[in-house]
Amino acid sequence: MTGPRTFEGTVLVGRGFEPIEGRVVVEDGVVTAVEEAPTGSTDLILPGFVNAHTHIGDSIAKEAGGGLSLDELVAPPDGLKHRLLRDATREETVGAMRRSLRFMAETGTVAHVEFREGGVEGVEAIREAGADIPVESVVLGRGSVAAMEHPDADGFGASGARDGDFDAERNATRREGKLFGIHAGERDADDVNAAMDLDPDHLVHMVHPEPVHLDRLADAGTPVVVCPRSNLVTGVGVPPLRELLDRTTVALGTDNVMLNSPSMFREMEFAAKLTDATATEVLRMATVDGAELAGLDCGLVEEGRPAELLVLDGDSDNLAGARDPVRAVVRRADGADVKRVVR
Template structure:
């Protein structure tokens, strides 16, 4: 496979006119050469925090406080998940996966409720079992929740928060199994942040209420943080100090609950960029290579040897034509209508119309 246009190369997304050569699911070469294409080629997004089970309840619970909406075990989402027919749940998740592919997401990190059966339901959605539109190519790194035995079928463990339970044993089990452990922290207030950090997680999620002591600990430890600013705004808990976090550690972007926000990394990037007023390249890293680093996967960047997860935008679309700064245009104005092709694992899952 050859993709031609302006290629955003490496972790700095340097624009290079040329082509990306793909073989056996891997980027083989980036050739700098004159081409006759207006396409813009960048890494597919890595959505570093999702709850796609919420696909059964989009826009439910408007006006509810955070705990009423999502706190285990009896927040609205958990009640709706328990009441949902399994086939309905799988089909709803599969439709969300299809939407994620169409908006350029190649990998997502899912905190999957429901224990081992919840993990199995997501894997069914990925495999197209019980849904009419088939298998999805988007890759999931699945963090099970609930029973610690879920580690036997999940890629890691996603803890709800240090105030909800004692996670020492499951943290040790994840470490022994060589699997990732992530935990929500500092979402509604700062009270659970130190306890979460004491668990020495592989990454933290939210950190809306990170205080000076927490920022200093991040500086010392370098624990990555996944921020979900649109979700935090909707649930009325505030917004994360993205710039301050990024000065101290790796920061990745996630879209969080499908109940409250669409899983569009375009929307998340635009909001984060305008909220934090960070350079566009920093925000694009948060949506690509930084999430890949959190997940421990070899993607999120265009360079030889990386996985061939790629997003192609029409640089001559009405929205992008005339852009003087391509990276800034991708981060602040691009959207689903500009998507020309999505390649995941070296295969086109959203092909050109032509």
Template sequence: MILEGTILRGPSFDAVEGRVVVEDDRIVAIEEDEVYSDDIVLPAFVNAHTHVGDSIAKEAGEGLSLEELVAPPDGLKHRLLREADRSELVAAMERSLDYMEQSGTGAFVEFREGGVEGVRALDDALEGSRLESVVLGRESVDVLEVADGFGASGANDADFSSERRATRRADKLFGIHAGEVDTTDINPALDLDPDFLVHLVQAEPLHLNRVEDSGMPVAVCPRSNLVTDVGLPPVEELIERTTVALGTDNVFLNSPSMFREMEFTAKLYDLTAHEVLAMATGNGAELAGLDCGVLEVGRPARLTVLDGNSDNLAGAQNPVRAVVRRAGTSDVKRVVLPES
């Protein structure tokens, strides 16, 4: 397979004209050359934090607080998930996964409710999908038998020490929400020495120092935090201290579109387009331990190809800035992912 156009190469997204050569689902060459294509070739996105199960209840819960929406065990989302028919749940997740792929996402990190059965339902939804998934189960340490790790709701909800020990023994990921509503669960979350944190909206200098000292990656979800009215994460401060990745969070609050998340983040914070694109690709891969998110020789071919001559992108002078601040799903010409 040969892809031609403007190639956003390497971790710094150097824009070069030429072609990407793919063999056996890996990038075997990046050749600089004059080509006659307006396409833009970039790494497929890595969505660093999702709750795909919420696909059964898009835009539910208007006017409810964050606790009323998502707090276990009786927040709206948990009640709806318990009441949902399994086939309905799987079908809804399948459609969100399809949309994610259509919008240029190649991998995602899921916090999956429902214990072992919840993980198995997502596995069914992923049947035939080309997306690379990192599924972190919840609610019981038993999920480690079928999941890629454990995704904790927050240190104020329970003592997750046993789950943390179990993930270490199993050599699997442990992620935890922290600092979404207030500061009280941030230090207890850090004390667990997780593999990564989610949100950190309320982080204070002490917490930022601990994050930096430990090299703790953080997944941020600015659109979700705005919708739930908890504030906005200190992304500029975080990005100076650690690896920061972008996620879209609950599907019932936001579409799982990394284009929308990038545009929102780029226009809200004083960040370069290169920094934001890294948050949506390589940083998420690093957080999750995936070998993708960077367009380099030897890497798996998880790529998104945009039509640089679309009505939306034609005439763009800065391809990285155009991808981050202007591009959308309708500009996606092709998503190159290994077959499942």
């Protein structure tokens, strides 16, 4: 048991991130009070980020493969990423993943959803990498049903319907009560219907949905994870964020560390400036919507919620003078503004 801790400043409260001047009281890892009161503090207090789609195994190969196409970079089984992962030692892969997880922890990410290559060994490797780092890894194994059934796996992450038949993996996740996510609509719309026919717990990318797919999303309520920076790097386009948000829950992910840093600050800025999503919508995508997609209880500053909070220095040279705290967090803040991550 620990005594109460108090954090003061501008607090972004609830699902609407209403800014209030006040304090957040934390005891035994839980928010026990959110109180409106004058404090004089310039800190900004918000929920920690949930990165809803990552591949951190390729942390061994940051910025490799410049100029290659999407398939040349990441398509299984012989895309550049997969060749480099096969050639790396376990020690190299675990060490590189530890560095990415540390970076995530230092920049306000409290949890992430990982599509984990390497079968059973890959699941075990990420658990080893993150053993003492305060970031919760929701691990979706890949490569086999056995990877999904491993006690350290939370589900299965499918590469995409064009890469094979995933009925066995989908049925296995249902039996185990685990998550099933699948890439869809990344380079074109050809694999979207087949992916949705699997009734996944979430879809990743959806850069190229057609009207029939948007209707199916609205009817099924299937959540979507978008990764705008990755889509730009691989040249497949920008997801139609407004159309997706109008139909279903949308979360935000950073995708491959090979292509982009796992910074939710950067991902939010790109999402906000490339599309007509509001700052509040983008912050929700980076926090509670990702948390709920992953079955987690974090992502909001509310009484009774786990105390997984981010405190930013609102008087930093970067943020001082900001008139709209939500826009400042989404469009301007970065890792240098982080004062502490509360867990």
